[in-house]
Structure formats: structure tokens, C-alpha cells
Amino acid sequence: MTSSDKPENAPETAAESTEPTGSAQSAGSTERTGIAAQDWxxxxxxxxxxxxxxxxxxxxxxxxxxxxxxLAEDAKLAPTLADKxxxxxxxxxxxxxxxxxxxxxxxxxAEPTEAxxxxxxxxDGFHRQTAPSDWLEGLVKAYVGxxxxxxxxxxxxxxxxxxxxxxxxxxxxxTGHAGFAVEKVRAAIDADPRVGGRLxxxxxRLMGEALSQSQRVVAxxxxxxxxxxxxxxxxFDLAEVGRMFSRITxxxxxxxxALGLAA
Amino acid sequence: MTSSDKPENAPETAAESTEPTGSAQSAGSTERTGIAAQDWxxxxxxxxxxxxxxxxxxxxxxxxxxxxxxLAEDAKLAPTLADKxxxxxxxxxxxxxxxxxxxxxxxxxAEPTEAxxxxxxxxDGFHRQTAPSDWLEGLVKAYVGxxxxxxxxxxxxxxxxxxxxxxxxxxxxxTGHAGFAVEKVRAAIDADPRVGGRLxxxxxRLMGEALSQSQRVVAxxxxxxxxxxxxxxxxFDLAEVGRMFSRITxxxxxxxxALGLAA
Numbered sequence: 081m082t083s084s085d086k087p088e089n090a091p092e093t094a095a096e097s098t099e100p101t102g103s104a105q106s107a108g109s110t111e112r113t114g115i116a117a118q119d120w121x122x123x124x125x126x127x128x129x130x131x132x133x134x135x136x137x138x139x140x141x142x143x144x145x146x147x148x149x150x151l152a153e154d155a156k157l158a159p160t161l162a163d164k165x166x167x168x169x170x171x172x173x174x175x176x177x178x179x180x181x182x183x184x185x186x187x188x189x190a191e192p193t194e195a196x197x198x199x200x201x202x203x204d205g206f207h208r209q210t211a212p213s214d215w216l217e218g219l220v221k222a223y224v225g226x227x228x229x230x231x232x233x234x235x236x237x238x239x240x241x242x243x244x245x246x247x248x249x250x251x252x253x254x255t256g257h258a259g260f261a262v263e264k265v266r267a268a269i270d271a272d273p274r275v276g277g278r279l280x281x282x283x284x285r286l287m288g289e290a291l292s293q294s295q296r297v298v299a300x301x302x303x304x305x306x307x308x309x310x311x312x313x314x315x316f317d318l319a320e321v322g323r324m325f326s327r328i329t330x331x332x333x334x335x336x337x338a339l340g341l342a343a
Numbered sequence: 344m345t346s347s348d349k350p351e352n353a354p355e356t357a358a359e360s361t362e363p364t365g366s367a368q369s370a371g372s373t374e375r376t377g378i379a380a381q382d383w384x385x386x387x388x389x390x391x392x393x394x395x396x397x398x399x400x401x402x403x404x405x406x407x408x409x410x411x412x413x414l415a416e417d418a419k420l421a422p423t424l425a426d427k428x429x430x431x432x433x434x435x436x437x438x439x440x441x442x443x444x445x446x447x448x449x450x451x452x453a454e455p456t457e458a459x460x461x462x463x464x465x466x467d468g469f470h471r472q473t474a475p476s477d478w479l480e481g482l483v484k485a486y487v488g489x490x491x492x493x494x495x496x497x498x499x500x501x502x503x504x505x506x507x508x509x510x511x512x513x514x515x516x517x518t519g520h521a522g523f524a525v526e527k528v529r530a531a532i533d534a535d536p537r538v539g540g541r542l543x544x545x546x547x548r549l550m551g552e553a554l555s556q557s558q559r560v561v562a563x564x565x566x567x568x569x570x571x572x573x574x575x576x577x578x579f580d581l582a583e584v585g586r587m588f589s590r591i592t593x594x595x596x597x598x599x600x601a602l603g604l605a606a
Binding site for chain 2: 171176193196
């Protein structure tokens with residue numbers, strides 16, 4: 081399914097690389113400086129950094145748990161038993177990611193439930209506002225949601241200490257969503273091109289809702305925001321956060337075009 | 344939920360035995376004869392036996408997939424994030440059982456979807472008729488449903504060839520339900536004894552619905568039924584199936600009493 085973790089000059093193809101995609105790339109992945117050059121033991125001596133990582137892992141953990149629920153719910157809409165099993169498999173993979181994040185929170189002395197709580201409202205809000213009305217909407221949502229989350233966390237990963245970065249990149253590993261969703265959605269558009277128009281609108285709505293919930297989280301969680309804009313301790317720079325959102329939106333637009341949907 | 348695979352006089356304690364419970368016990372687990380003494384390669388030479396095993400694995404596989412969905416659904420009712428994570432974990436364990444059964448069906452040359460199809464209506468019917476209205480009803484259902492299914496498959500396992508028996512017993516391995524459900528339900532009854540009355544009625548309804556759906560399956564699936572009553576090829580003996588249901592009901596009654604619910 082991938083690409084940019086390949087040697088130089090490998091063809092750029094897919095959406096599920098394990099490194100930041102070109103358009104969503106940020107702090108260079110070549111030479112690490114600052115916190116990114118440290119391990120957790122050293123980086124966590126800074127209380128504000130530690131708080132930011134607990135926030136980040138809490139958000140990611142609840143995101144995985146919510147994704148588990150969403151996929152299990154979507155499995156009910158599956159047209160065949162094989163599709164149902166495929167979604168159940170993805171849900172189960174999300175659950176195992178959740179377990180790793182929860183265990184890591186415990187390991188660094190944080191209470192997982194407390195770490196997740198601040199993100200429940202935003203994530204539940206997102207899922208409530210974007211309940212798919214059929215199987216294809218569910219697939220597009222899984223694909224779009226995962227890709228956006230993945231872009232976001234890869235942006236963040238570049239600013240993390242080596243140990244946390246490794247965990248974050250591991251749980252972002254493709255769970256098989258993207259390929260499955262893309263294949264099914266393309267087939268549906270081929271069979272009936274009007275489906276493309278409806279799904280394009282749906283994808284736009286998903287993106288809008290995702291951005292609005294993310295901005296809410298960023299505005300509310302100072303420690304997290306501070307880290308997002310480069311690990312500086314003197315408040316967060318809305319312009320930099322804005323640029324990150326632009327990069328993510330741009331990557332989304334490219335993915336939608338590849339899927340046959342005008343974003 | 345019991346005990347009776349232990350040596351005589353062993354203390355009555357645990358919840359996760361891997362052998363039939365006393366009351367639901369059937370064809371002796373000591374000395375295997377007939378098909379139970381054979382491996383799959385030999386036993387499957389008999390087409391009727393092969394068909395019965397495909398039925399059985401198909402029913403069990405869809406049961407696990409449906410259990411995955413039910414638990415994921417119940418996870419939404421969880422009062423805390425920790426409870427939600429616990430149910431998601433169980434759901435994920437059911438999914439892995441499903442995977443093993445599906446892989447086994449493929450291995451023996453059966454098409455998993457076709458093998459599952461005949462049991463979809465009965466299992467979906469059961470779940471539709473018994474949608475829990477709250478968290479405790481969901482827990483009681485998971486506990487009762489699992490225990491009954493487990494008793495049933497253990498009865499059947501005693502009549503299976505060694506390879507199939509091993510797989511069936513493995514996927515019946517406790518997923519952590521029982522202990523979790525029992526603890527939460529007991530605590531709720533302690534806190535408010537009236538809860539016990541309501542849940543006892545609920546458990547009775549679950550048992551009635553489970554029996555009626557099982558009898559439907561047994562009546563419709565000749566190959567399976569024939570095996571159930573001892574592997575004889577000359578039609579099935581309703582009286583023997585009735586006795587099996589009695590043993591299962593009796594085991595259920597004991598479990599409910601242990602839980603503080605009059606069954």
C-alpha cells in the first residue's frame with residue numbers, strides 16, 4: 081500500500097506511507113534537533129513537554145477506541161458477510177492500537193482514563209455530527225478520517241522524542257482501511273457515476289467537521305498546542321497551526337481527487 | 344462458570360473451565376470412541392460428518408462475528424471509559440476466534456460465507472429479540488449467551504474428531520466476559536436488590552429466546568442434528584436433543600443462582 085518509506089526515487093503512489101506525505105510534511109525527517117533528538121527519559125524532564133505527550137497519547141488512545149466503535153457500527157451496514165468481517169478486522173486492529181497507547185500511558189505514570197477524558201467531547205461530537213447513512217458513506221468516512229488523523233499525528237510525530245515518536249508511528253500503521261475503502265468506493269462510482277457527486281459532498285462535510293473539532297481541541301489544550309508549533313514554551317502561534325491545517329487540507333484534496341471525488 | 348472439570352473435591356471456584364460443566368456434561372471425556380477417537384483426515388471421509396462439521400464451524404463463526412458486533416454495541420452503554428475498553432477487548436477477542444474458525448473453514452475447502460449463511464437468520468433473530476436496554480442487561484446477556492453457547496459447543500465437542508474438537512474448545516476459551524460480568528452484576532444487586540428481580544426476568548427471557556432459536560437451527564439443519572445425537576446416520580432423535588437442552592438449562596439455572604438471580 082505505500083511509498084515514501086521506500087528508497088529515493090521509488091514511485092510516489094499511495095496514501096499510507098509510514099512517513100509524512102510530501103504535502104503534509106513538516107519538520108524535516110532527516111536531521112532531528114531539539115526534543116526530536118532526545119529520548120523520553122530526557123525529554124520528559126520538562127513538565128510541559130510531559131503534559132503535552134500525555135495529552136497527545138490520550139487523544140490518540142480515545143481516537144482509536146472511538147474508531148473501534150465506529151467501525152464495528154459500520155460493520156452492520158456491510159452488504160456481505162465478507163465485508164462485515166473485513167470491517168470487524170479493522171475495528172479489532174484499532175483496538176490493539178488503543179491497548180498499546182493505554183499501556184504506554186500507564187508506563188509513563190499517567191492515568192489512561194484521565195488522559196483520554198479531555199478529548200471525549202470533541203471526538204464523540206465529530207462522530208455524532210457525521211454518522212454515515214449508508215455503507216459507502218461509512219467507508220469514505222473511515223478513509224478520510226483515518227487519513228486526516230494520520231497526517232495530523234505524523235506532523236506531530238516529527239516534534240516528539242524518539243520513544244514517543246516510534247509508538248505514534250507504529251499505531252498509525254495502516255490497518256488495511258485505505259486500500260479496502262478506495263477499492264469499494266471506486267467500484268461504486270464506476271457502477272454509478274452519480275454516487276461520486278454525493279460522496280464528494282460528504283467528504284467535504286467530513287473535512288469541515290474534522291477541522292472544526294480539531295481547532296476546538298487545539299484551542300483548549302495549551303500544552304498540546306504549544307508542542308504543535310515547535311516545542312517553544314511561550315504560547316502558541318495560531319499562524320503555524322493554521323499552516324499545518326492547510327497542509328492537511330491540501331493532502332486531503334489530493335487524496336479525494338485520486339479517489340475520483342472532487343474535494 | 345464452573346468447576347466440574349476439576350478432580351473430585353477440588354474447591355468450587357473458577358469461572359473459566361475448558362471442559363464441559365458437570366450438569367451439561369455428556370459423552371464421557373475419558374475414553375474416546377467412534378469419531379471422537381479419529382482425526383479430521385479420517386473422520387472427514389464420511390461426507391455426512393464433513394457436512395456436519397462445516398455447519399458447526401459456520402454456526403460458531405457467525406456466532407463469534409455476531410458476538411463481536413453485540414459487544415461493540417454494548418460498549419456504547421458502558422458507564423466509564425475503562426468499562427468501554429473492557430468490552431472492546433472482549434469484542435476483539437471474539438473477532439480473533441472468528442478468524443480462526445474462518446481460516447479453518449477455508450483450510451478444509453469450505454467457503455466461509457456459505458457455511459455461515461444458514462445461521463445468520465437465527466443469530467440475528469436472537470440478537471434482535473434481545474437487544475439490551477441498559478448496561479447491566481448487556482452484561483447479563485453477554486454472560487448468559489456465552490455460557491449457553493459454551494455449554495452447547497462443549498456438548499458437541501465431545502462428539503467431534505480430535506482436530507475439530509481442539510479448535511472448538513480453543514475458541515470457547517474464556518474471553519474474560521464471565522468474571523467481568525459477574526463482578527459488575529453482583530455489585531449492582533448489592534447496591535440495589537430490586538435490580539436482581541429485573542435482571543432475573545431478563546435472564547429468563549434470554550434463555551427462552553436462545554432455546555427457541557437453537558431448536559429452529561437443529562430442526563433445519565439435518566447434518567448438524569444427526570451429529571448432535573451421537574453421530575448415527577439414521578435421522579435425529581428429538582428426545583436426545585431434548586435431553587441436551589435440559590442439561591444446558593439446568594446449568595443455566597445454577598449459574599443464575601450463583602449470580603444472585605432466581606432463574
